[in-house]
Amino acid sequence: MHPFTLERPRDLPAALAFRPQAGRNDAPVEYIAGGTDMVQLLQENIRRPDRLVSLAGLLDNRIEVGPQGLRLGAAATMAEVAAHPDVVEQFPVISEALLESASPQVRNQATMGGNVLQRTRCPYFRDVGYEACNKRAPGSGCAAIGGENRWHAVLGTSDDCIAAHPSDLAVALVALDAAVEIEGADGQRTVPLGDFHRLPEATPHIETVLEPGEVIAAITVPANPAARRSHYLKVRDRASFEFAVVSAAVVLEMDGAQIRQARIALGGVGTKPWRVPRVEAALTAASLDPVELRSAAALAAEGAQGRGHNDFKIELMRRAIVRAVEIAGART
Ligand SMILES: Cc1cc2nc3c(=O)[nH]c(=O)nc-3n(C[C@H](O)[C@H](O)[C@H](O)COP(=O)(O)OP(=O)(O)OC[C@H]3O[C@@H](n4cnc5c(N)ncnc54)[C@H](O)[C@@H]3O)c2cc1C
Ligand code: SF4
Structure with a gap:
């Protein structure tokens, strides 16, 4: 381990003054x-x-x-949010996404801010034995393209990085139109969570719009009665303690047996939490009939690019959408 100094500032302004930069491998100062x-x-x-x-x-x-609506302080833990009675009742998709993440021990310790800023699980990023990783060492190449890429993204990729975004919570929050309250030395600003994570393009080492010396202060979710009819479906290799191969967060507003409005975001398939507006539009006024759902879900694959081992994710994400809409639609 590289030697470092642990700073324990007495208040937030003192912490911001160190100008740490979250989530960048070339930053000399980072938060924990x-x-x-x-x-x-x-x-x-x-x-x-x-x-x-x-x-x-x-x-x-x-x-x-x-x-x-809902306001989650950045230091609230995954376990506290998942178990909060109002979250469970009014925003089940958040509670489910959290309970399907990590383990009870991790959830007791991990925070909201850290969760949406966690780094990718790309095995080449996580193993310094591999030299080629543009996210870890800008300009070094990408070992996953042409390598073992079963876990990688099929949407939002670039020729420089195909790493999948890892957070389950962020997928649920993007479906709910959540926003991030950011605090920095120059004041506060709010960014929609859908715009918070950046596409890799030619700079995969810059993962978010956070500037040096900025922290996530809170996450807000607008009030939405439809969120009671929501569901997080996670497909993974093991039943627990495993990241998503594919996931779907669905929020449904129903008008009798018809869908009035659907909000859908995908995990495991995008380089950031991936909203699918064309699927949402196709579901407007649709019924829960499987044929209609499958035809709408097919639109999620538009622009998707498999790299060999991860080709199966394109069909799997369509099926995950159909199943998640059916489960959310059956809720009262
Ligand atoms: C074994 C294991 C299994 C896991 N499985 C899953 C899973 O299935 N699904 C899933 O979604 N996650 C999973 N995780 C990841 C876990 O959710 C994250 O590690 C956790 O949420 C990070 O939160 P933290 O508070 O510990 O962040 P830290 O580790 O302290 O920080 C993470 C990053 O966020 C930055 N940071 C933290 N807070 C702030 C803030 N307020 N403002 C600015 N920067 C900040 C830090 O600088 C760092 O870059 C797993 C983790 C482990 C160890
Ligand atoms: S996919 Fe991204 S994180 Fe993984 S090796 Fe390539 S550049 Fe690195």
Whole structure:
């Protein structure tokens, strides 16, 4: 492990003054929150910051539900949010996405801010034995293209990186039109979560729109009665403690037996949480008939590019959408 200094600032302005940069391998200073991802990255020599700035005790950890919707303080843990009665009742897709993530021990420690900023599970990124990884070492190439790529993305990829985004929670939040409250030395700003993660394009090492010295302060989800009829479907290699091969977050507004509006985001298939507006549009006024659902779900594959081992994800994501819509639609 690269030696580093752990800074424990007394308040948030002091933490921001260190100008850490979350989620970039070339940043000399980074934040640490729950540490469940960061400690692994340090141990494996994937991250080598000179300074780590602890956010412990500096950020809001409240979970609030009001007329405007849901507000999750960045320091709230995955376990606290998953078990919150109002989240379970009004936003089941969030609770389900969290309970299908990691393990009870990790969920007790990991935070909302850290979850949406966790790094990819691409095995070449996670193993410094492989030299070629543009995300870890800009300009070094991509070992996954032409290598073993069963776990990789089929949507939003570039010639420089095909890594899949790992967070289940972020997929559910994107389907719910959530936003990220960001705090920095220059003040606060709010960014829709759908615009928060960047496509890899030619700079896969820059993963989000966060600037140096900015933190995630909270995540907000607008009030939406339809969110009670929502579901997170996760397809994975093992029944627990495993990342998504493919996942689908679905929020359905029904008008009798007809879909009035569907919101759908996919995980495991995109380089960022992937919203599918063409599928959503095709589902407007559709019934829950499997033939109609399959024809709408087929549109999710538009622009998808398999790289060999991950070709199966294109059909699997269509099936995951159909199954998730059926389950959400059966809810009252
Ligand atoms: C064995 C295992 C299995 C897992 N399985 C899953 C799974 O199935 N699904 C899933 O979604 N996740 C899974 N995870 C990942 C887990 O959800 C993340 O490790 C966790 O959510 C990260 O939160 P943290 O608070 O520990 O972040 P940390 O590890 O402390 O930080 C992660 C990143 O976020 C930055 N950061 C943290 N908070 C902030 C903030 N407020 N503002 C700015 N930057 C910040 C840090 O600098 C760092 O870059 C798994 C993890 C493990 C260890
Ligand atoms: S897919 Fe991205 S993270 Fe994986 S090896 Fe290629 S550049 Fe690195």
